[in-house]
Every structure is written in C-alpha cells, then in structure tokens.
Amino acid sequence: MTTTALPTRTEVAIVGAGPTGLALAVSLAQAGIEFVIVDQLAEGANTSRAAVVHARTLEVLAELDAADPLIARGEQVTRFAVRDGSRRLLTVPFDGLPTPYPYTLMVPQSDTEAVLLARLRALGQDVHRPYQVSSVAQDEDGVTLTMSTGQTLRAGYAVGADGMHSAVRKAAGIEFTGSAYAESFVLADVTMDWTPGRDEVTLTFGSAGLTVVAPLPGGHYRIVATVDDAPATPDLTFVQRLLDERAPGLARITGLAWSSRFRVHHRVADHYRAGRLLLAGDAAHVHSPAGGQGMNTGIQDGYALGQAFAARQLDGYEAQRRPVAQRVVSFADRMTRIATTHNKTARGARNIALPLLGHLPAFRTKLATELAELNYR
Ligand SMILES: Cc1cc2nc3c(=O)[nH]c(=O)nc-3n(C[C@H](O)[C@H](O)[C@H](O)COP(=O)(O)OP(=O)(O)OC[C@H]3O[C@@H](n4cnc5c(N)ncnc54)[C@H](O)[C@@H]3O)c2cc1C
Numbered sequence: 001m002t003t004t005a006l007p008t009r010t011e012v013a014i015v016g017a018g019p020t021g022l023a024l025a026v027s028l029a030q031a032g033i034e035f036v037i038v039d040q041l042a043e044g045a046n047t048s049r050a051a052v053v054h055a056r057t058l059e060v061l062a063e064l065d066a067a068d069p070l071i072a073r074g075e076q077v078t079r080f081a082v083r084d085g086s087r088r089l090l091t092v093p094f095d096g097l098p099t100p101y102p103y104t105l106m107v108p109q110s111d112t113e114a115v116l117l118a119r120l121r122a123l124g125q126d127v128h129r130p131y132q133v134s135s136v137a138q139d140e141d142g143v144t145l146t147m148s149t150g151q152t153l154r155a156g157y158a159v160g161a162d163g164m165h166s167a168v169r170k171a172a173g174i175e176f177t178g179s180a181y182a183e184s185f186v187l188a189d190v191t192m193d194w195t196p197g198r199d200e201v202t203l204t205f206g207s208a209g210l211t212v213v214a215p216l217p218g219g220h221y222r223i224v225a226t227v228d229d230a231p232a233t234p235d236l237t238f239v240q241r242l243l244d245e246r247a248p249g250l251a252r253i254t255g256l257a258w259s260s261r262f263r264v265h266h267r268v269a270d271h272y273r274a275g276r277l278l279l280a281g282d283a284a285h286v287h288s289p290a291g292g293q294g295m296n297t298g299i300q301d302g303y304a305l306g307q308a309f310a311a312r313q314l315d316g317y318e319a320q321r322r323p324v325a326q327r328v329v330s331f332a333d334r335m336t337r338i339a340t341t342h343n344k345t346a347r348g349a350r351n352i353a354l355p356l357l358g359h360l361p362a363f364r365t366k367l368a369t370e371l372a373e374l375n376y377r
Pocket residue numbers: 015016017018019020021038039040041048049050051052109131132133134161162163164166167187224260280281282283289290291292293294295296298
C-alpha cells in the first residue's frame with residue numbers, strides 16, 4: 001500500500017483509480033496538468049475482471065506509452081468466430097484491420113491497471129490511498145471533496161471515475177438511465193481442452209443464452225455466459241454442463257480457477273458534465289460484459305477527457321464520448337437479441353444469412369471494425 005499525504009488543493013481531482021481514472025491521470029501528467037487521484041481501496045484490485053483489450057484501446061495506450069508493456073503481458077487473438085451450438089456461422093479476422101494492433105489482446109484487468117500505474121509512477125505521480133470521498137460540493141469557483149477521514153481537497157474540477165455507484169454522479173444530480181438485464185451473467189476462468197483452440201474468441205448463439213469463450217494468458221480460458229438463473233459461485237460441473245448444452249462436444253474443462261455470477265445493468269448517464277463535475281468510465285455507462293467493451297470504453301473516456309483538459313475544450317467531451325457509450329449499449333443489446341431469439345423462423349434466417357454475409361469482405365471488415373472499436377477514433 002502507498003500512503004501519501006493528501007494535498008489540500010489541486011486543479012483536477014480524480015475520484016477512483018480503476019483503469020479509467022488511471023488513464024486520465026497519465027494523460028494529465030503527460031500534459032503537465034496538476035491533479036490528485038484518490039481511491040478508497042488500500043490497494044488496487046487484483047482480480048482478472050475485464051480480460052479483453054481492443055485495438056482502439058491499444059492505440060490510446062500507445063499515446064500513454066503503456067501499450068508495449070501491456071502487449072508483453074497478454075495473448076494476441078486474431079479472429080472472432082460466431083457459432084450456433086458447435087456449428088460455425090461466421091469468422092471475422094482482425095488481422096487485416098488498418099491499425100498497428102490488428103488483434104484483440106487478452107490480458108487480466110489487474111495487469112492493465114498495473115501497467116497504467118507503473119506509467120503514472122514513471123511520470124512522478126501516484127494514487128493517494130485509501131481515501132474515500134464521502135461528499136462533493138461545487139460552487140462558482142471550484143469543488144470541495146470531503147473524505148471519510150474529514151480531510152478536504154479543493155479542486156478546479158472533479159472527475160467521477162468512481163465506478164457504477166459513482167458518488168460524483170450522485171452529487172452532480174445526473175440520472176443514470178437504463179435498467180438491469182433480466183438474466184444473470186456467469187463468468188468463469190478455466191483450464192480446458194477447447195476444440196476451437198487459442199487463436200479465436202468464440203461467441204455461441206443459443207436460445208438459452210449467449211456464451212463467449214476467449215483464451216487468457218497462463219493457459220486459461222475466460223467464459224462469459226448469460227444464464228436465466230445461476231448459482232452465486234458456479235462450480236466446474238455447472239460450467240461444464242453449460243458448455244455441453246451450448247457448444248456440444250467442443251469443451252472438456254480440467255480446472256476452474258475462479259467463477260462468479262453477476263447481475264448486470266445497461267445504463268448511460270444523461271450527461272457527462274454538470275458544471276465542474278465530469279464523469280468517465282463505469283460512472284458514466286455500464287453494459288453487458290459479453291462484448292468486452294466496458295473497460296475499453298472507460299480507458300478511451302479517460303484519455304479523451306485528458307485531451308479535453310489539455311485543449312481547454314471540456315464542452316466537447318460529452319458530445320464526443322456519450323454517443324460511443326450509447327452505441328456500445330445498443331450493439332450489445334442487438335447482439336443479445338439476435339443471439340438468443342426463441343423464434344424458429346428468425347433463427348433459421350439468421351443461420352442462413354450470417355454465413356452468406358461472412359463471405360462479403362465489406363461485412364467482415366465492418367464487424368471487425370465495430371468490435372475493435374476503431375470507428376471511435
Ligand atoms: C468481476 C467483474 C468482471 C468483469 N468482467 C468484465 C469483462 O469481462 N469485460 C468487460 O469489459 N468488463 C468487465 N467488467 C467491468 C469492468 O471491470 C469495468 O468496466 C471497469 O473496471 C471500469 O473501470 P472504471 O475505472 O471506470 O471503474 P472501476 O474499475 O469500478 O473503478 C472505480 C474505482 O473507484 C473507486 N471508488 C469508488 N467510489 C469511491 C469513492 N467514493 N472514493 C474513492 N474511491 C472510490 C473504487 O475503489 C475503484 O477502484 C467486470 C467487472 C467485474 C467486477
């Protein structure tokens with residue numbers, strides 16, 4: 001744990017040192033803008049959580065001098081496959097994408113945070129921990145943040161990078177419009193014999209729910225699946241049965257490293273700015289983990305906000321980034337609806353159309369670009 005004395009004044013106060021807050025902090029440090037970043041946790045979380053880093057995020061991380069060390073820790077996957085059960089419907093290659101990073105990088109979120117933190121320290125800055133912001137009040141001249149210890153921090157602006165239950169968003173009076181998904185999400189990191197192998201991310205469609213399987217460093221695979229009703233901690237037997245039903249004959253699980261069940265919301269903040277208070281990352285948008293876009297969008301928000309501070313163009317930030325979150329949420333919803341339709345005719349049409357569309361280079365490129373988030377440049 002790093003214990004650092006909390007300054008009393010700064011230009012930008014960042015609440016939350018997850019991937020979003022760290023990306024913003026590095027951007028501000030590079031631009032020479034004074035800031036203080038606080039987090040309520042004594043140490044960064046060390047669980048894997050978001051495991052996918054898309055090409056556009058790697059481009060952003062390259063601007064922060066953080067792409068190469070992250071790539072060194074991860075595993076590169078060059079194609080995305082869609083299946084109905086075990087039958088392949090479509091393969092989308094990433095390796096033709098116009099980017100220096102024509103792949104998806106699989107790497108645990110704790111590694112992404114560690115690389116950003118190392119970069120922040122290399123720039124002579126650090127996270128102030130553990131400081132929980134308990135109240136936020138803005139006036140004409142600035143923002144006063146009060147910690148649960150009673151200490152105060154006065155800032156020109158405060159950024160809520162403080163996750164889904166954001167205290168900054170609540171203080172700003174910004175609504176978080178949306179609702180919870182009806183089904184729960186099962187996440188599991190396993191070792192297994194997986195017929196499609198380690199070179200692809202696989203999405204399987206099925207009326208019981210959609211399932212994503214992706215390789216993780218260390219010989220593991222990450223499984224994300226929507227399930228109507230799952231146990232709080234799914235065991236190996238549960239996850240094996242899930243794959244037997246949804247990808248018959250493709251998987252034999254040999255070990256379960258970690259698993260969990262989540263209730264997930266899809267919500268976007270009505271605004272990203274209220275006066276001197278700004279929002280980024282999960283504080284501003286949450287959605288299905290199936291597309292692996294939560295953390296990616298957050299890092300890109302942090303970077304964009306850093307650029308907006310550097311250019312003194314804060315007004316443009318919401319216009320630039322809020323439509324991205326709306327698009328990510330609707331893409332995930334559309335994908336879920338197509339994947340899980342119970343309608344036999346619709347399913348049949350989908351299963352005929354997708355392989356045909358998959359032969360069209362323009363369709364494959366469009367889908368690869370959307371998944372890699374390269375259209376958000
Ligand atoms: C178990 C799990 C699995 C996930 N899997 C995936 C996945 O597979 N793919 C995907 O894309 N996304 C996934 N996510 C979501 C992903 O982790 C988030 O999108 C990402 O962490 C968002 O980053 P953030 O920095 O905006 O917020 P967070 O990571 O939530 O960070 C917020 C930080 O703010 C701090 N904080 C909060 N309130 C205060 C306060 N009042 N004062 C001080 N500090 C405060 C917290 O301690 C935390 O460190 C998963 C999340 C979880 C929990």
